[in-house]
Structure formats: structure tokens, C-alpha cells
Amino acid sequence: MDTELSLYVDGAPHHLVVDTRMTLLDLLRERLGKMSPKKGCDHGQCGACTVLIDGRRALACLALAVAHGGCEIVTADGLGHDGALHPVAQAFLDHDAFQCGYCTPGQICSAVGMLDEFARGWPSAATIFMASEPELDHDEVAERMSGNLCRCGAYANIVPAVQDAAGQVAPR
Amino acid sequence: MTALQARAMGRDLVRRDGQLKVTGTAPFAYEGPLGKPAYCHLLQATIARGRITGIDTDSARAVDGVITVLTPANAERLASTEDKELAVLQSDEIAFRGQIIGAVIAETSEIAGHAAALVRVTYAQEPHDVELSADRADLYKPDKVNPSYPTDTAAGDVAAAMASAPISFEQTYTTAMYHNNPMEPHATTAVWDGSLTMWDSSQGVHSARSTIAKVFGFDNEQVRVICPYVGGGFGSKGTPHAHVVVAVMAARATPGRAVKLALTRQQMFFLAGYRTPTIQKMQLAADRDGRLAAIAIDVVEQTSRIKEFAEQTGMPTRSMYAAPNRRTTHRLAALDVPVPSWMRAPGECPGMFGPEVALDELAEQLGLDPIELRIRNEPSVDPDSGKPWSSRNLVACLREGADRFGWADRDPAPGVRRQGDWLVGTGVAASVYPTYRMAVSTATLRYERGRYVVEIGAADLGTGTWTTLPQIAADALGVDVDDVDARIGDTDYPVASVAGGSSGMSTWGTAVVEAARAFRDKFGAEPADGDAADGSVGPPTGKYAMHAFGAQFVEARVHADTGEIRVPRLLGVFAAGRIINPRTARSQFIGGMTMGLSMALHEQSVLDPRFGHVVNHDFADYHISVCADVGDVQAHWIDEYDPHVNAMGSKGIGEIGIVGTAAAVVNAVHHATGVRVRDLPVTLDKLLAQLPPN
Numbered sequence: 028m029d030t031e032l033s034l035y036v037d038g039a040p041h042h043l044v045v046d047t048r049m050t051l052l053d054l055l056r057e058r059l060g061k062m063s064p065k066k067g068c069d070h071g072q073c074g075a076c077t078v079l080i081d082g083r084r085a086l087a088c089l090a091l092a093v094a095h096g097g098c099e100i101v102t103a104d105g106l107g108h109d110g111a112l113h114p115v116a117q118a119f120l121d122h123d124a125f126q127c128g129y130c131t132p133g134q135i136c137s138a139v140g141m142l143d144e145f146a147r148g149w150p151s152a153a154t155i156f157m158a159s160e161p162e163l164d165h166d167e168v169a170e171r172m173s174g175n176l177c178r179c180g181a182y183a184n185i186v187p188a189v190q191d192a193a194g195q196v197a198p199r
Numbered sequence: 200m201t202a203l204q205a206r207a208m209g210r211d212l213v214r215r216d217g218q219l220k221v222t223g224t225a226p227f228a229y230e231g232p233l234g235k236p237a238y239c240h241l242l243q244a245t246i247a248r249g250r251i252t253g254i255d256t257d258s259a260r261a262v263d264g265v266i267t268v269l270t271p272a273n274a275e276r277l278a279s280t281e282d283k284e285l286a287v288l289q290s291d292e293i294a295f296r297g298q299i300i301g302a303v304i305a306e307t308s309e310i311a312g313h314a315a316a317l318v319r320v321t322y323a324q325e326p327h328d329v330e331l332s333a334d335r336a337d338l339y340k341p342d343k344v345n346p347s348y349p350t351d352t353a354a355g356d357v358a359a360a361m362a363s364a365p366i367s368f369e370q371t372y373t374t375a376m377y378h379n380n381p382m383e384p385h386a387t388t389a390v391w392d393g394s395l396t397m398w399d400s401s402q403g404v405h406s407a408r409s410t411i412a413k414v415f416g417f418d419n420e421q422v423r424v425i426c427p428y429v430g431g432g433f434g435s436k437g438t439p440h441a442h443v444v445v446a447v448m449a450a451r452a453t454p455g456r457a458v459k460l461a462l463t464r465q466q467m468f469f470l471a472g473y474r475t476p477t478i479q480k481m482q483l484a485a486d487r488d489g490r491l492a493a494i495a496i497d498v499v500e501q502t503s504r505i506k507e508f509a510e511q512t513g514m515p516t517r518s519m520y521a522a523p524n525r526r527t528t529h530r531l532a533a534l535d536v537p538v539p540s541w542m543r544a545p546g547e548c549p550g551m552f553g554p555e556v557a558l559d560e561l562a563e564q565l566g567l568d569p570i571e572l573r574i575r576n577e578p579s580v581d582p583d584s585g586k587p588w589s590s591r592n593l594v595a596c597l598r599e600g601a602d603r604f605g606w607a608d609r610d611p612a613p614g615v616r617r618q619g620d621w622l623v624g625t626g627v628a629a630s631v632y633p634t635y636r637m638a639v640s641t642a643t644l645r646y647e648r649g650r651y652v653v654e655i656g657a658a659d660l661g662t663g664t665w666t667t668l669p670q671i672a673a674d675a676l677g678v679d680v681d682d683v684d685a686r687i688g689d690t691d692y693p694v695a696s697v698a699g700g701s702s703g704m705s706t707w708g709t710a711v712v713e714a715a716r717a718f719r720d721k722f723g724a725e726p727a728d729g730d731a732a733d734g735s736v737g738p739p740t741g742k743y744a745m746h747a748f749g750a751q752f753v754e755a756r757v758h759a760d761t762g763e764i765r766v767p768r769l770l771g772v773f774a775a776g777r778i779i780n781p782r783t784a785r786s787q788f789i790g791g792m793t794m795g796l797s798m799a800l801h802e803q804s805v806l807d808p809r810f811g812h813v814v815n816h817d818f819a820d821y822h823i824s825v826c827a828d829v830g831d832v833q834a835h836w837i838d839e840y841d842p843h844v845n846a847m848g849s850k851g852i853g854e855i856g857i858v859g860t861a862a863a864v865v866n867a868v869h870h871a872t873g874v875r876v877r878d879l880p881v882t883l884d885k886l887l888a889q890l891p892p893n
Contacts, residue, residue, distance in 0.1 A: 048309045057308060062230040063223030065430070067382045068464040072818035075382055103223040116221040120213060123782050126661025126790055128220030129382040129430030135221060153827075165830070173825040176818060178382045178431050179661050180793025181786060182825075183832035 037105025052087035063104035074175030077133035084140025103132030118192035126179035207673035207680035228400040229386040236457040240311035242301035247327035247811030258317040264310035278416025283505035297469025327535040344511040355524030360493035364484035372553035375803040383430020386461035389450035403697030427688035434541030468816035472540030479553035491522035511546030521578035544854035555628035555862030581744030589743035589843035592774035596750040600772040604752040614873030624871025628862035630749030632855035637696030642710040656695035663783030675715030701851025749773035755867035762883030767830040776850035788834030791856020797824035799864035
């Protein structure tokens, strides 16, 4: 079955007819040619497909396209402004927080969403005392980034990259 | 060999492909802009041994949007079926569960997936056999082990030394079945229009081309393989697997139209290779000072019934330590299982688990520091070949690592340090990896519009090739690195060896140096636009034993009540020749160490003997280390320049980081708890019953 759908991707409007079985990830990659979100498992187990849906990080492979009419989708390719990299992307580059780069767009979208969650005071399993102001220390970042697998093993660079970027990303 | 002056080499330069990677715009094999491609979905056998008696594709073909369904009944006959892994859809025989038995080609991936579920297959099932053990009656001795080493080696008399030495030690260690699991699933986009163009996720475009050309009976010139970016491989993309053959069949079934095929994560557990489980019987004989009189490893591992892969697990024992009496053997069981293949440091990675844990156990028996035990058994020449070392700085790695890690004050007693609820311990193990240089690779150096360009069909798996080849070329030409560009990952460029055996930079870099020399000889310091020269790698001299070495240090914390294991610190020191780019090198070392941690604590493919498949065949159940599992990971290296390995003085670094890590973790867990785990992975169930009482 097909249905009509309108949504925004990296700021641009799209109106198209989609197969109702199609995931948001396949819509982005196979219909719109937006290859920045990656398919690593298609089962919500690796995080490579992470995008921002209306500002929150989400797994595009677990999202059905038809359920996202009117949504604003941002991929890692759409994070920067005026030709400059987003501070999180720049921090990943500065810290060599990747090797093959396949998980990287998902890591970066996840970090952007995570920093916003942290700024809003959302707890994590690593947050011991929510009454106090939690610090974005190693354990907080590592816990909150653990939905994004990296087989190249860049975690030891990803955590400082995210911490570095945290100072430069203004809360929403 | 003339040494290069290092000006660009050794500089900490940002990855040239970094901007594309952080925006997700580096095009991987599935991602080319190709109009309206067709999509291919694989069908897999649901039995582990037997024969297909019928495939009903009528319902699948009736689905709107299905272009065709390939089965053994209608698939084209291949020109070569010599490689049984690649002889896809050529017969009704089933050799392992998950084997490809068909493919649906359709207008969209949704249609292809849906139609694939409608195909009905009947089988004549036969009893299968997938269980590896060391006491099987049918273990056999392969003719050689990967890639072409002797199966067994022996010197002196190990049995006599074991009987007469003051200390003799024997234990059996096992490593699990592991799957490479690069984050980018294996993918091929193929177009057939009388010649073949493939965007294939590959560690070697030229070897992929020659393999596929042979299977289909094409001329090499009829095939172009393109792969500028590889989303990880760790060996599993070193050779084309069966799905690449299907992608080409599908492209030939839809001439002029691109076909896209990506393995699902689940399919990768059947079709993309894996590391065999290993059973390692270790024997050590020593005097009371810890000098080895004998060292022996007898390895039992598996291969598939259709294709032999004999992992060279005994290799490191041949060279690592001095002992007059030595033995290594490999025996295989050929089972009804998927085809094993290369996974990061085949041989050395599993093969440094048994020996490095055994040495730790021996050190404890002797009351000797495990670093000192290793230093006392340093060989002056390679015990295997008798050749001198091109350079061997294991001792320097152990000493510098001990300093950096804070080993000096270590109390050797196991199970006695408690911080709150946590038992704390430290462990060490050594690393080794051979320095390979492949026999064939050519580079072209070109002068274009005021810039120098290196062209070679090399691969960048995240290893840094885009950045490091220009560093080598700049020094070989005597120009600024910013004036040099690279073009890689395409068979339209000169032939390059596969990115395997940590040989890439040693091999391609040598070709680049030769090309630069030829270029300067021909055109001098002021070339004209369009000038170009080729250079090729020559054969290695064979005069030296060439290896990189390293030492890995681990702090482990084990929860006294639950047995939960945490590793807050990993520290490695490596002696790996000249480091061409410290930034990308550090990432390779810490990446290897992190994968080693993952191997130690998490990874294990669980094969169900009833059905012959890996039951935990996805990322929910096959656990790899995540961000929260990894603490402080440090990689350091000693200042080593090896004049004998190549003009750069560099050794390969992509694999040594995983070697020894798992042993160091096991040794640290023992130091923390007093519990000696000899079967990987180290999980809390193996500790709980033996944890010290509160």
C-alpha cells in the first residue's frame, strides 16, 4: 500500500508517495538519496541510523516513514550551518573520534541529541545524584552514548570529543 | 634501500577524508547515485546439510515489482567452481545452514524482502555435524596453515624436557568463535553492460576483481571495482564472499541497471567469514629461574567441509620466546559450518591467548614477576627461522609500559586487594605481529596543475591511507605534503595488494617511494604538467625476521558479590617501526586494544549443535564493547626506526593492538580474584562460585 507524505529533511521540504512498509531510514537513503544516516543492523541495535526527529535523537531504522508526516528530520549532513561543521562534528574531527566513519554520522546525531537531553536534566543510569547538578564526566557521556556501537573502537576518543563539544553547544 | 628523510612522516595530520566522514557524505559501496537501481534480497538454507528437493517461487514472482528470482535451477553456470564458497547456486547441495540458495530481485527493497518470505523450499535433510572438540577421531593435519606456513614445527624433544625439567606446566585454553562485524554490512552495487562495474565494500579492489573475473570467466579488463571508503572490514572484506557472486548474477539478469545487495546483520553471521574457535594445549618446561627448556602448543580448530581455512594459531609460539625444545601443531575438524576466514590478526590474536596466560601461570608458580619471566626468555635470533631480528624491542615495551602503568609496586598475591565492593588486579601480556610486505603493488606519481598526485588501488578502512600515502609521497619527492593528493580504491588505478596482514602501508608505501624515485630520475625537480612515472614494490630480502612487538597492561575490577567485571585501564606500548601519522596510528592501536577487550569480556558466537547456526546472530545478542565498557585506553610507542623493513622504516599497526589484550585481561582478573579463567570470554558466571569470601 502506498500513501502520501510530506516532511522536512535537513531543512528542505519533500512531498512523496511512499510504501507504508518503508522505514524512515530507507526513505532517507533509498528515496531521497540522503545517505548520511547509515544502516548497520536495521533492528535498532547499533545506532548507525541515528537522526534527529523534531530535535530528539531517534533510530531511523525503527521509525516507519508514514508515521512521520510533518516531521523535521535532521541528519549529520544537515547539522552544520553556512558551510561550517557543527561543533560536535568538528570535535569528532579534532579528536579523531572515528576510523572507518560508518557509525560516525549516527554517533554525532546521538551526541547532539544527548547533550540536549542532559541540558534538560534527563537522568541516565550513570547519574547517581539527580538532586545535585550532574557533571558531564566520562561515565555520564559513555553511558549516554552506549546506544551507538563503534567496531573500530574509537570510544576513548569519542568521549573527550563529546565533552569538548559540550562546552560549545548552547542548550536549546 | 635508501632511507627517507622524515618531514611529513611522523606529523600529526588530520584525516583528509574526515570532513566527509563526520557529515556522512563519504560514499560507501551501497550509496552511489545510480538512478533507479533494483534491489536484491538473499534466500538462505534452513538446514545444515542435505539437498534441496524443490523451490516454489510462484508466489514470489506474482508479487508486483518482482523482477526475477534466482535459484539453482535458473542461475547462470559459473566458469570456475574451484572455490566452493563462491560456487553459488550451482547445485542443490547444502553444506551449512544459512548457505545462499536463491535471491529475489525487485523494484524496491520492501518488495524484495516481502517476496523472499514467500518462497517455499523443501529439503532432503541429512544429519549434520557442527561440534568441535579436541577428542574427535576425524581431526586431520592440513597441508599448510594460513597463508602458507608449515602445519607443524618441532625442535629438540619437548616430552623429554617436560619429564626432566624442575618445573613443567600443562594447561588447555580455548578461544570462542568470533564474527568480524564491521559496522558497514557487506554490500555490492553492480552494473552489467557487457562489462562489469562493481562498487564493492572491499579491502582490495584488485584482488576482488581477479576473483570475480575468474569465477565468471571474464577478462580482468572487463571488470572495474570501486571502493574509496570501507566501513570497517577487519579481514571479512579481504576476499569476496558468496553474496558478491550473487550481486553480479543479479546485475547480469538486469543488464544496464544497477543492482544493490547488502547483507543484513544477521546474514553476516553465515556468509562473511568468522574466526574459528580454538583449543590450545600449552606445555612449558622451565628451570627454577624461569628459563624455558621447552614450549609447545597443540592447536585444534575447525574449518568448513566445503573450503579449508586453517588459522595459524601456533605461529606466535614459534618465534616469541627462547627454548631449546619446541613444538607447534595444528589439527582441524571439517564441519558442516559456514566458511571461516580472516579476522583481525588471524593466528596471532587467538594464538597469543594460551601462551600469554600460560606464562602468567608459570610466573606465579615460580614466584617471578611476569615481566621478568618474559625478559629472561628473550631470544637473540628468531627461534623459528634462525634469522636475526630486523629489530625486536619487546623488552623496551615491557619496561616502558611498566613505568607508565605503575607496575613497580605491584603485590603479586592474587585476590587480596579490595576497594569497597570491588576486587582490584593488574595483568600484563606481550603482543607480536609479523611485518609483511606483499609481492605486488604499483603506484603512479603524476604532476597535474601544479600538484603531485599518487594513484594506487589501495584501500582505507579507517586506517588512514588517504592521509598517510601523501605523507610518504611528500617525503619521497621532497615536497610539502599539502602539495600531494591521493587517488585510491579503484581498479582504474595501478594494482594494489589487499589491505590485510597489516601490510598496506609497507607495501603501497614502498611502491610510492619507488614511483617518486622514478619520477625524479625522469623529470627532475621541475616536471611539466602531465608528467607521470610508475614504481613497484620489489621482493623482500628475506634476510631478517621482521615483527612488531608490544606489551599490554590491564587494570581489572571485579565486583566481590556479583562478579561483574570492569576494565578501567588499558595501556599498550608498541615497537612498530616509524609511526607515519601519530593521530591515525593511535586510533588503530586503541581500536585494536578495544576489540581485544571486547574479545576478552563479551564476544562469543554461540553455535547451536541441533540446528547448526549461530543463535546470537545480531547485535542484541552478540555483544561487542560499547562506550560504557571502555575506560582509559592509552597507546604509546617507543622510538623505533627499522632500516630493514622498507624505505619508511615502518611496520604494520592495524592488527597488533588486538594481540595479547585478552590474555592481559584474564591475567588481571586472576590477579584481582584469584580465579584463573582459561576459556574466553571471561564472564561473571565463570568467576562467581570461586570469588573470595567476604
